[in-house]
Amino acid sequence: MIAGVIILVWRSPWRQGLGYLGLLAPLCLHALTEFPFYISLVHWVLFVGLLYLLDRRLGDSRCIPCSATLLPGVFGWLLPLLVIPFMLTTLQAAYLVTRYEKGGGKEPYLLTEVINPVGWAERFTYDSMLLRLKSGEVTGNHEDLRAYYLWAQKFVLHRPRMAVYYNMVLALQHLGDERQAKRLLAYSRWLFMDDPMFDRLLRSGAQPVFDQLKLEHWQLPCGAKFPFSRMECEVTQLGLMFVRDEFNLNEKDSWMRRENL
Template sequence: MMNTLNRLAPLPAQRFLLAASLLFWCGGMHLYWPNNGGSGLSLPLNIVAWIYAVVLAGSVSVLLPRRRWRLTLPAVGFMAGALILTFLCLLTPVVWKTEALLVAGALLGGTLLYLAVLQIPLTTHVLTALLTLIWGACLLECLAFVYQYLHLPGVEYWEFAWWRSTRPYGIFQQVNLMASFTACGVLLSALLFLRIHGRARIVIGFACVLMGFVLHECQSQTGYLSLAVGEVLLLAIFPSQRRTLLRLLVPLAAGMAMGAVARHFLSVATVDHLTSSHVRWSVLKTSLALFVERPWIGWGVGSFAAVFLERTGRFGLSSMSHPHNELVLWMVEGGLVGLAGAVCFIAGGFWLWISGNHWRRACLVAALPVVIHMLTEYPVRQSTPHWLLLILLLRCADSAVKRHRLALPATDFVRVAAFIATLAFTPLLLLTLQTQQRLTTAERQSEQWRLAESLPVGGWLMATRYRFDVEMGYLQRYQRTRDARWLAPVRRWAREYVRVHPDPNISFTQILLAQQQRDMSAARRLAARFYLEYPNDRRIPWLQDARRPFNQKME
């Protein structure tokens, strides 16, 4: 294996890129870790992905020879966008600062990874090998999807909730993420089919059948749209290969037909997208109205959920953490400044397209499903594998012909920063993974009361969740001892928590706590707010019952 790696990648940085990518994309990414859902660093998959990114960026910066780092025009655009959006994160009001700093970290970390990988020469063999590894990750996830779909023995490995008629989701635990990842795999199949000859093409053909099946059974509008747009662009990029590309659609269509037959015989439910489309339109209109109110620097990074609920709760839309469009999200939370930062990223991608050859443009097309996911679902940083997939494919699309170079002092600064970040964040992320597993165990066993009150080092990057579990531990102590002193810190915490993370369960708990402490005026006020924010909540009849103490008129 080492001999093969040495032939493919003669430079140390090239070999490390391929070796680390092999371990992550075809190994560590597919290992399931127990979790209770969520996004960001609440998911072990995202933590493992960041470990890969940090180690890759730091190691490459050391392995590269000491010379001025090259800087392409698209890289300048990405750096400018990241710096503008990070500036907005630093300007965010204190109440949302914790969330904003995590966003800034994701932006700067991704940009640093892009700069580091940009320094690695991607020869024909290295480029093909890297694309193949990413394609292999898509293929492995499709195999996991089919395993879950058929409910084969051992499906409990993923804690797959088959009894709820859940659509399979691979390792991602969210169907649209699985669909966009699979769409990337389909487009990479077409790209590799044109680059590779011989028996490997047979494997790609069978993979297209599998990916067509998975994409059809995901029942994701995002997946369908990504595939349709991507295939049209590939036909435009490779006019002399149109017949080959059209033939490759045959196994893809065969896989989709197999999915339709399997859905019929297995009585799998068909998803109705009409309601969700209507909700998306309502959210978009409200988001644009919020942008008009504060057009310059927006409401603050991390503020969308709270501001949106305040404006739309009475209409029954309930809480929503994002507008299902990352561009709109930056418009609301960052105003025109946020839009300018997003435009820098778009301009960088546009320049990659107009300056690239057909192979580099094809790499951009392969990244298109992630971009479409950003514009139809939630922010890409919430799924780190998708974020890293986008970064690597953008790097594959970047040209080494026209470039500038950083000054040597600036290069040394970036290299040292990358190395220090590796030394600091690798152990921190490992501790975060350990803490995430502890929290998951405590939550499942209802033993949050065992958690230490002070925030451990492993909880720094997931402070909000750790604090949540500590407060739930206070409630557990109260239930066991009936000592009212445990309720006071929970009330203080809940008041701040719902300002950042609107949650009907926490808002309802606030009412119960006020009632338990005989603060009827506060209970009445909180109940009135609950009616406005969550008018469709099933607990409202209970709250409105005249027998509730806070509903009784004072004499």
């Protein structure tokens, strides 16, 4: 698509080409740094509309005759029949998950009403596992606590979030594995530069489960706000050895990349 736009601009009169390029460039540059099309329908419609005008006015159009009529007709009916229910159930999942999160997790039945969690799989899974951790914390169900811990081990390989490490330590404490909990706590404090959040786990008594989705304005020691500009840290050789030894992970799986603030 980018190559096609460049070719059209190159072949067009320079005034028109520069005009369309000036309209499209800000949206393209914005898409490289943030998610304008993900959070704004207006941006997406405007971008597609500009592409259409560019192709309509500066591109070449040709009509290709097609003798086959059955296949296009089948796809013309089949695609809407598949796409429309998927999109509607995705909207339903978005509504229920958002309502559950805004309600502070006090209405767990909302998650059971989700029909199609595929479009919101990450947040749905996160909320479900967090709910399972809370249930295990209250009831003492070791199966729920162990299930959260095993899920979190895989989650932090790609998204090393502070709240998830906190909850992993909490799960180990409730499981009675104090040795492993202390070692993971020490590693978490090292990974997140002795963040004061982990001081709560050093105190006696049960601590509440931390929900990452409510930590958007958690102030870090360096002044950044969690979790959007926070680290996805490259583990040093010492930390890498710790992860492999303690969690039985291989070197490839335990590697994390750094994103500087």
